[in-house]
Amino acid sequence: MSGGNSAFMAGVPELLILKLLSAREMYGYELAKAVQVASGETLSLGEGVLYPVLHGLEAGGALRARTGLVSGRRRIYYSLTVRGRRRLQALSRRWQQVAGAVDAVMGGAHA
Amino acid sequence: MPEPQFALLRRRLLDGGIAPRRARRLMHELRAHFADLLAGQLQAGLAGPAAAQAALQRLGDQEALARQMLARPELLSWSRRWPWAIYALAPLPLFPAMFSLLLATTVGIGWVTQKLQLASPADFLSLMRAIRLFALYVLPVMLAAAMATLAGRRSVAPGWGLLSIALLALWGATTNMTVLPHLIGAGVGMSLHPRVLAPLLLYRWLPTVVAATAVSTISLRLLRAREHDSQVTENGTDATC
Numbered sequence: 001m002s003g004g005n006s007a008f009m010a011g012v013p014e015l016l017i018l019k020l021l022s023a024r025e026m027y028g029y030e031l032a033k034a035v036q037v038a039s040g041e042t043l044s045l046g047e048g049v050l051y052p053v054l055h056g057l058e059a060g061g062a063l064r065a066r067t068g069l070v071s072g073r074r075r076i077y078y079s080l081t082v083r084g085r086r087r088l089q090a091l092s093r094r095w096q097q098v099a100g101a102v103d104a105v106m107g108g109a110h111a
Numbered sequence: 112m113p114e115p116q117f118a119l120l121r122r123r124l125l126d127g128g129i130a131p132r133r134a135r136r137l138m139h140e141l142r143a144h145f146a147d148l149l150a151g152q153l154q155a156g157l158a159g160p161a162a163a164q165a166a167l168q169r170l171g172d173q174e175a176l177a178r179q180m181l182a183r184p185e186l187l188s189w190s191r192r193w194p195w196a197i198y199a200l201a202p203l204p205l206f207p208a209m210f211s212l213l214l215a216t217t218v219g220i221g222w223v224t225q226k227l228q229l230a231s232p233a234d235f236l237s238l239m240r241a242i243r244l245f246a247l248y249v250l251p252v253m254l255a256a257a258m259a260t261l262a263g264r265r266s267v268a269p270g271w272g273l274l275s276i277a278l279l280a281l282w283g284a285t286t287n288m289t290v291l292p293h294l295i296g297a298g299v300g301m302s303l304h305p306r307v308l309a310p311l312l313l314y315r316w317l318p319t320v321v322a323a324t325a326v327s328t329i330s331l332r333l334l335r336a337r338e339h340d341s342q343v344t345e346n347g348t349d350a351t352c
Contacts, residue, residue, distance in 0.1 A: 028140050029147040046171045047144060051137055052179035054188075059185040065136075076140055 013045055013053050015095055018080065018088040021063065025079035027070070028054065054078055062087045117141055120173045126266045127181040128191030137180070145170050190265035198262060198271035199278070206254060206282035210246055214288070217242045239290040248319075251283025255323035256330065263331040272327065280319035284311050 020026065020034050030051060035045045045053075057063040062084035068077050080088070117138045124134040145241065148169045152162035180186055190197050217239060224230050255276040262272030 027143070029144045032144075046175075047141065048171045048175040048179055051140060051176065052183060055133060055137065055180065055186055056183045059133075059183075073143055073146060075141065075143055076136060 011091060011094070012051050014057065015088070015091045016045070017050075017053055017057065018062065018091065021078055021080050022085065022088055025066075025077045026070075027075040027077050031078070032110070038091055052086065057087075117173070120177055123177045124180055125264075127177070128266065129180055130186065130188035131264075133186055141170070152248055159201050165228075166234040176311065188265055190267050194262075194271045198258060198267070200277040202258060202275050202282070203255070206251065206286075209254060210282075210286060211248060211252065213242065213246045217246075236290065243288045243290045246288055247283065249284065251279050251319045252322045252326060255279035255283075255319060256326035259323060259327035260330045260334075263327065263333065273324075274325045276320055276327075280316045280323065282296075283316035283319050316317040 014034055016039075017031060020031060020038065026034060028047075031054075032045050032047070032050055035043055053104045054063065058065050058078065060083075063080060064081050066077050066079070068075050120141075121134050121138055124137070125131060145166055148166035149162055152165045153159075154171075155162075157165055184192065220242075221235065221239060224235050224238075258275035258279065259272035260268070262275065
């Protein structure tokens, strides 16, 4: 993930992945591209982050994996489960709290 | 166009305790990801080798990927997460289950053979005695060696594999089976009296432990040699691309 690997940003890749997969199922490369496009090329998920998070979410029951064929090549598609939707809701709420708090601090600093 | 080799990454993941099925899937995903990155670089106008180089760079550091995977306990194999359950508890029902299955099969064969008069009583008795020898002396070695080989393949501490061998050998040593012309019987028993215990340990437990250790050591070496050969073949094929 560009922009450092601090504990502060630890849940962000998971949030982005869950959010994008809530719209439709995707495979790894497709998801990495989607993060880039959706963030206006500001964020990029490196493979060193993307796949461990995908596998971790799948092992935890938040994602479901299935095999599909694209242009003759086998792909592993990921989609959200009910547990994944709940996790997304929880992470989104947390993120909004953090973002709101940061905004408040930044607003205060600018004032 | 050459694809990057992930054999070292795969080995690192397996040695770290990642479940083999998961490691296989990740290798597949990385190959597909590389192919997509490469196609993107070629479309962007880069020539073959430069495109491959750029795609590899975009793919990122394999060591970092391995560290991230290994940092997640939920991705580890059952053997690595709960070795006590796999290597200390599972052998307890494993041997009785397999032995009972074999005994049931033996009784079934005996019943069919006698009902349909497929074999003379002498042939039938020989067959039953062969099954008895297998159940008492070969089955414990096979099961113990399989568990120890599994422990070796999953790179768990060697003590777990040895514990499995010791437990299964003890089951084998304390089990008996009798085959008579019209009777097949089986039972489990052990005495702590030195006169019973010493020969049991010396003539049944110890040989099973030694045989299972030897079989699992040979199996592991053969499996690693095969793995090494397939890596060499893969690299050789790659070099000719």
